[in-house]
Amino acid sequence: MRTNLLMGKDEPLVVDKRSPMPMYYQIEEDLKQRMDTGEFRAGEMIPSERELSEHYDVSRMTVRQAMTNMVNDGYLYREKGKGTFVAEQKIEQPLQGMTSFTEDMKQRGMEASSRLIAFERQPATKEIAGKLALGEDADVFLVQRIRYADKKPMAVETTYLPASLLPELTEEIVQGSLYEYVENELNRTIEKATQMIEATVADDHQSKLLDVPEHSAVLLIERNSVLTDGTPFEVVKSAYRADRYKFISDIYR
Amino acid sequence: MRTNLLMGKDEPLVVDKRSPMPMYYQIEEDLKQRMDTGEFRAGEMIPSERELSEHYDVSRMTVRQAMTNMVNDGYLYREKGKGTFVAEQKIEQPLQGMTSFTEDMKQRGMEASSRLIAFERQPATKEIAGKLALGEDADVFLVQRIRYADKKPMAVETTYLPASLLPELTEEIVQGSLYEYVENELNRTIEKATQMIEATVADDHQSKLLDVPEHSAVLLIERNSVLTDGTPFEVVKSAYRADRYKFISDIYR
Numbered sequence: 067m068r069t070n071l072l073m074g075k076d077e078p079l080v081v082d083k084r085s086p087m088p089m090y091y092q093i094e095e096d097l098k099q100r101m102d103t104g105e106f107r108a109g110e111m112i113p114s115e116r117e118l119s120e121h122y123d124v125s126r127m128t129v130r131q132a133m134t135n136m137v138n139d140g141y142l143y144r145e146k147g148k149g150t151f152v153a154e155q156k157i158e159q160p161l162q163g164m165t166s167f168t169e170d171m172k173q174r175g176m177e178a179s180s181r182l183i184a185f186e187r188q189p190a191t192k193e194i195a196g197k198l199a200l201g202e203d204a205d206v207f208l209v210q211r212i213r214y215a216d217k218k219p220m221a222v223e224t225t226y227l228p229a230s231l232l233p234e235l236t237e238e239i240v241q242g243s244l245y246e247y248v249e250n251e252l253n254r255t256i257e258k259a260t261q262m263i264e265a266t267v268a269d270d271h272q273s274k275l276l277d278v279p280e281h282s283a284v285l286l287i288e289r290n291s292v293l294t295d296g297t298p299f300e301v302v303k304s305a306y307r308a309d310r311y312k313f314i315s316d317i318y319r
Numbered sequence: 320m321r322t323n324l325l326m327g328k329d330e331p332l333v334v335d336k337r338s339p340m341p342m343y344y345q346i347e348e349d350l351k352q353r354m355d356t357g358e359f360r361a362g363e364m365i366p367s368e369r370e371l372s373e374h375y376d377v378s379r380m381t382v383r384q385a386m387t388n389m390v391n392d393g394y395l396y397r398e399k400g401k402g403t404f405v406a407e408q409k410i411e412q413p414l415q416g417m418t419s420f421t422e423d424m425k426q427r428g429m430e431a432s433s434r435l436i437a438f439e440r441q442p443a444t445k446e447i448a449g450k451l452a453l454g455e456d457a458d459v460f461l462v463q464r465i466r467y468a469d470k471k472p473m474a475v476e477t478t479y480l481p482a483s484l485l486p487e488l489t490e491e492i493v494q495g496s497l498y499e500y501v502e503n504e505l506n507r508t509i510e511k512a513t514q515m516i517e518a519t520v521a522d523d524h525q526s527k528l529l530d531v532p533e534h535s536a537v538l539l540i541e542r543n544s545v546l547t548d549g550t551p552f553e554v555v556k557s558a559y560r561a562d563r564y565k566f567i568s569d570i571y572r
Contacts, residue, residue, distance in 0.1 A: 086437035184339035186338070191349075258570060261570055263565060266392045266536045267391045269384065285518045313516040313517075316514070
């Protein structure tokens with residue numbers, strides 16, 4: 067389907083050339099607004115660079131800059147030889163509350179699945195031993211999974227767990243709910259976590275696993291969780307597709 | 320200064336070629352650990368690709384991948400014609416609490432400054448009018464600043480404020496503390512905000528303002544603040560350098 071709503075002749079010009087905001091930025095804002103109001107729908111093809119440059123009365127370079135930014139920000143996506151399309155809205159992930167990926171997806175009516183790509187027992191690196199308060203030769207389980215929402219890859223998640231705390235851990239257990247296992251089978255209580263959010267660009271490995279172009283923006287979340295008695299319980303390093311995810315929190319003055 | 324600590328002949332090999340973790344990832348982890356322990360200090364030059372590939376017994380391609388990732392992640396930086404250096408640690412910004420940039424920097428003993436690049440009164444776009452609950456023709460103040468820590472650019476911050484709420488706003492006021500002005504001069508109380516965190520790659524404009532290479536990762540923070548009576552008070556859109564910033568929060572199960 068092709069959207070041509072932009073091309074109405076009686077629409078006022080939206081780009082103010084005297085504004086301190088760059089023209090491509092004003093175009094981005096206008097297009098985003100049209101997505102918000104539902105005028106542009108997910109999956110629709112947007113008009114060509116030529117059509118947009120005529121509509122906004124700006125150069126094709128300016129239109130191209132706006133389009134590239136919107137692709138990088140996850141509002142649009144390109145299909146080779148076809149055109150540029152309106153992307154689905156990003157998933158809004160609350161930062162409060164320690165829920166699992168499966169719980170989160172269920173809440174928003176999406177189907178969660180994952181693929182285990184590594185499950186190993188190995189000696190902890192110094193960094194992980196430090197974060198899990200383990201001795202020098204202690205073993206950890208390394209669990210690496212790709213997380214899918216509605217069958218599309220969303221994140222690569224790498225979890226480190228102290229082998230001493232979960233000696234009986236198996237692939238089957240990590241394929242289910244790890245938090246439930248800890249709470250119901252081991253009778254330990256997970257209390258809280260410190261979460262760090264960083265951004266980077268996808269390297270070759272991440273871009274393949276996440277099915278995004280190399281150098282796409284990626285959100286890195288590291289979660290260090292502890293039990294109620296203060297024992298460190300896991301280090302989780304996740305790389306989320308920044309074109310599909312945003313994180314939300316409430317803050318108080 | 321050149322660090323050559325890596326080259327000790329009696330160090331054990333750190334790259335396990337049978338591990339499911341890519342070799343470049345293992346090298347990154349090893350180098351980060353050496354930074355954590357203070358073995359590699361900010362500003363030091365790291366050994367050459369050739370030296371590192373000999374030390375780790377891997378190809379130069381693998382070393383190059385690790386270096387590129389660490390530059391993208393903000394652990395290392397390159398200086399043309401000179402070499403690759405250890406970057407300063409990222410600034411850890413708590414996500415809880417509604418503090419200002421100036422307050423944040425003071426707390427960690429850094430010198431905060433900013434440069435005003437736009438101050439305009441203009442009609443709100445539909446998006447901003449919606450977020451500030453304004454009527455169609457309402458004016459907003461647009462305030463755009465570059466934020467510096469110890470004289471280095473950290474963020475580009477664009478703030479939209481309802482003109483009806485702050486009719487007397489001037490450049491001088493926004494150069495000081497806006498939150499203090501609202502609370503002490505207008506006698507309104509700021510209560511809370513919703514904060515959204517996204518990631519993208521720097522466009523041409525952002526990369527110039529932030530003094531980073533184009534396509535570097537950038538953290539986008541949008542803050543929508545309200546007063547105690549529920550009146551929306553500001554929309555702030557900030558682009559932070561992802562090589563210098565990480566955001567931290569505590570979460571509870």
